[in-house]
Amino acid sequence: MIRILLEMVKEGMWNMTSSTNTGRTRILFQGDSITDGGRGRNEDANHWLGQSYVYLIAGALGSRLTATRPEFVNRGISGDRVSDLYARWNEDTFSLKPDLLSILIGVNDAWRIVEQEPSGVTDRFERAYRHILEETREVQPDIGLVLCEPFILKTGATEARWDIWQEKITGYQQLTRQLADEFGAVFVPLQSVLNEASTKADASYWLHDGVHPTAVGHQLIADQWIDIVQKSPLAIR
Amino acid sequence: MIRILLEMVKEGMWNMTSSTNTGRTRILFQGDSITDGGRGRNEDANHWLGQSYVYLIAGALGSRLTATRPEFVNRGISGDRVSDLYARWNEDTFSLKPDLLSILIGVNDAWRIVEQEPSGVTDRFERAYRHILEETREVQPDIGLVLCEPFILKTGATEARWDIWQEKITGYQQLTRQLADEFGAVFVPLQSVLNEASTKADASYWLHDGVHPTAVGHQLIADQWIDIVQKSPLAIR
Numbered sequence: 001m002i003r004i005l006l007e008m009v010k011e012g013m014w015n016m017t018s019s020t021n022t023g024r025t026r027i028l029f030q031g032d033s034i035t036d037g038g039r040g041r042n043e044d045a046n047h048w049l050g051q052s053y054v055y056l057i058a059g060a061l062g063s064r065l066t067a068t069r070p071e072f073v074n075r076g077i078s079g080d081r082v083s084d085l086y087a088r089w090n091e092d093t094f095s096l097k098p099d100l101l102s103i104l105i106g107v108n109d110a111w112r113i114v115e116q117e118p119s120g121v122t123d124r125f126e127r128a129y130r131h132i133l134e135e136t137r138e139v140q141p142d143i144g145l146v147l148c149e150p151f152i153l154k155t156g157a158t159e160a161r162w163d164i165w166q167e168k169i170t171g172y173q174q175l176t177r178q179l180a181d182e183f184g185a186v187f188v189p190l191q192s193v194l195n196e197a198s199t200k201a202d203a204s205y206w207l208h209d210g211v212h213p214t215a216v217g218h219q220l221i222a223d224q225w226i227d228i229v230q231k232s233p234l235a236i237r
Numbered sequence: 238m239i240r241i242l243l244e245m246v247k248e249g250m251w252n253m254t255s256s257t258n259t260g261r262t263r264i265l266f267q268g269d270s271i272t273d274g275g276r277g278r279n280e281d282a283n284h285w286l287g288q289s290y291v292y293l294i295a296g297a298l299g300s301r302l303t304a305t306r307p308e309f310v311n312r313g314i315s316g317d318r319v320s321d322l323y324a325r326w327n328e329d330t331f332s333l334k335p336d337l338l339s340i341l342i343g344v345n346d347a348w349r350i351v352e353q354e355p356s357g358v359t360d361r362f363e364r365a366y367r368h369i370l371e372e373t374r375e376v377q378p379d380i381g382l383v384l385c386e387p388f389i390l391k392t393g394a395t396e397a398r399w400d401i402w403q404e405k406i407t408g409y410q411q412l413t414r415q416l417a418d419e420f421g422a423v424f425v426p427l428q429s430v431l432n433e434a435s436t437k438a439d440a441s442y443w444l445h446d447g448v449h450p451t452a453v454g455h456q457l458i459a460d461q462w463i464d465i466v467q468k469s470p471l472a473i474r
Binding site for chain 2: 033037038045046047049050051055056058059060062063066067069072197200201205208209212214215216218219220222223
């Protein structure tokens with residue numbers, strides 16, 4: 001299937017190159033509820049981006065880059081594990097032809113496993129994440145890739161089984177960093193920033209239930225994302 | 238009715254003083270769809286603040302003020318005219334006992350009048366706004382008041398009847414500034430900032446339909462709000 005797509009691209013049947021019709025750089029954010037933030041599912045321009053780090057990044061970079069006016073798109077979906085991202089990669093990523101793709105995923109894979117739900121009966125995080133990245137590099141070899149580190153803090157939902165949570169997420173953090181190296185992606189560390197923040201105010205001030213960021217937690221993520229990405233070769237101009 | 242409330246407050250039957258139970262400064266945002274931003278109507282902590290300048294202000298100030306952790310509350314409602322605000326002032330303002338109250342209102346009063354709808358048959362902007370401010374000063378004499386200037390740009394919804402739109406909004410802008418003086422409120426100018434922004438990118442880059450801000454437009458409002466309020470005697474510490 002991928003070969004067929006690649007042939008179509010080579011033969012110009014399907015313009016897969018980036019810098020879309022508008023000529024503006026398109027940045028796509030993928031992930032779960034942390035990215036989603038209640039974003040619009042239709043063309044409602046008022047509530048299109050959701051309330052998450054995506055909105056904060058779009059506001060901050062959009063107001064600095066008025067000459068080039070980058071386009072920010074959010075396709076996060078609440079509850080998604082990495083395999084759920086893979087399932088909808090055609091419609092929600094490839095068809096949008098992003099120039100830069102940022103992924104934040106992992107906490108739902110961990111959640112299902114820690115809570116021993118049927119949807120977490122085996123750990124498919126590494127395998128499914130690798131599928132996504134391999135296919136993405138094949139279909140859009142020059143796409144800019146940003147992998148954000150999954151994170152938790154000890155409060156609310158994570159408190160009762162903290163040791164299992166921490167073991168699982170620490171593993172996913174190492175894997176995400178490793179996959180970033182392997183696929184030439186920029187890695188955005190987030191756990192260390194949150195750990196440091198929790199020395200200034202309670203964990204729940206940043207992640208209200210140990211998993212989901214407050215507006216202030218999202219600000220922290222957005223600032224770190226902008227700092228790391230804008231200093232990298234993928235910097236949005 | 239107000240006298241009864243004030244008597245209750247005086248007699249300690251109802252603690253109306255600010256600095257709420259939590260001891261944290263509470264900042265309340267009131268307005269229409271521009272403020273609302275699809276905010277939560279229930280206690281869903283993930284989508285509580287909506288996607289608007291409120292979210293951007295909460296993120297930015299919340300991450301700077303970790304020692305005092307101010308609380309940000311959004312009670313904007315899409316479609317509201319100033320008289321709609323007045324109608325729900327008890328439940329959506331007084332009962333929340335904010336330390337600081339920020340209002341952005343006017344565009345729907347103008348809209349209804351410009352479009353000659355039944356809901357705009359007379360112009361009640363000044364009278365209803367004064368009712369709100371008088372009553373607010375009576376019930377919470379020491380409340381910090383911030384009045385934001387209503388704004389439009391010439392694109393989308395405002396284009397066809399631009400002259401009438403502009404005349405109406407210019408009047409509301411002068412009235413808002415005058416009411417701010419009269420009631421000891423900090424006035425946040427926004428039209429000039431948007432006018433200047435539109436020399437850098439199309440009007441629709443900031444207000445997608447001439448009325449509703451994009452994420453970038455909201456960033457502009459948030460930056461100006463923070464700049465003006467934090468330099469004023471109402472600065473949030």
